Amino acid sequence: GDSVTQMEGPVTLSEEAFLTINCTYTATGYPSLFWYVQYPGEGLQLLLKATKADDKGSNKGFEATYRKETTSFHLEKGSVQVSDSAVYFCALSDRGTGRRALTFGSGTRLQVQP
Amino acid sequence: EPEVTQTPSHQVTQMGQEVILRCVPISNHLYFYWYRQILGQKVEFLVSFYNNEISEKSEIFDDQFSVERPDGSNFTLKIRSTKLEDSAMYFCASSEAEGTNEKLFFGSGTQLSVL
Numbered sequence: 001g002d003s004v005t006q007m008e009g010p011v012t013l014s015e016e017a018f019l020t021i022n023c024t025y026t027a028t029g030y031p032s033l034f035w036y037v038q039y040p041g042e043g044l045q046l047l048l049k050a051t052k053a054d055d056k057g058s059n060k061g062f063e064a065t066y067r068k069e070t071t072s073f074h075l076e077k078g079s080v081q082v083s084d085s086a087v088y089f090c091a092l093s094d095r096g097t098g099r100r101a102l103t104f105g106s107g108t109r110l111q112v113q114p
Numbered sequence: 115e116p117e118v119t120q121t122p123s124h125q126v127t128q129m130g131q132e133v134i135l136r137c138v139p140i141s142n143h144l145y146f147y148w149y150r151q152i153l154g155q156k157v158e159f160l161v162s163f164y165n166n167e168i169s170e171k172s173e174i175f176d177d178q179f180s181v182e183r184p185d186g187s188n189f190t191l192k193i194r195s196t197k198l199e200d201s202a203m204y205f206c207a208s209s210e211a212e213g214t215n216e217k218l219f220f221g222s223g224t225q226l227s228v229l
Contacts, residue, residue, distance in 0.1 A: 038220075042222050043117070043118060043207075043222045043223065044207075091157075101147070101170055104156050104157035104158070105157075106154070106155055106156045106157075107151075107156075107157070
């Protein structure tokens with residue numbers, strides 16, 4: 001079945017550092033890929049998405065490129081801020097299986113220190 | 115921005131008791147979902163609901179679980195006889211339309227602790 005694997009956290013960075021959170025996936029069909037973010041005390045929010053190979057999703061300085069050859073969708077940001085401290089979830093939905101529900105990873109907690 | 119509201123934020127119950135987790139989706143949304151996350155594990159899909167019936171469910175969603183939209187605004191998840199392994203964070207979500215690329219709006223979750 002489909003699955004998503006994320007790097008384990010917590011990831012602790014200083015402000016203005018470069019961020020990478022790794023995400024790889026397995027899927028039987030044609031997945032769309034997503035990053036969701038959960039700030040403290042809030043629900044998960046869609047951060048960015050990509051629906052086909054080589055697409056790049058971007059939002060709020062974050063980027064992720066859909067790499068079919070490496071089955072990856074790594075999240076990057078050039079310069080993190082304290083306000084980026086949150087839990088980040090990689091997810092996919094797979095049109096090929098006919099299942100519309102999202103398949104999530106376990107989440108990666110990011111802590112940014114001033 | 116409109117948001118999905120879940121109550122309570124934390125529920126403690128004894129094993130074998132029934133619990134009802136409540137959610138108020140965004141008012142013009144038509145599709146509703148429950149997900150859960152056991153501590154340290156992945157966020158798992160439980161069930162989706164549309165037009166007053168279940169449209170999809172996972173193998174986790176067995177006969178102990180049920181969902182209801184009792185009054186046109188609330189969306190509830192009932193666990194009939196809780197087990198220790200039901201302890202998890204339960205997330206409700208809603209979306210305007212159906213589709214694999216559709217944006218889901220999530221609530222902040224209910225932490226269920228079964229003792």
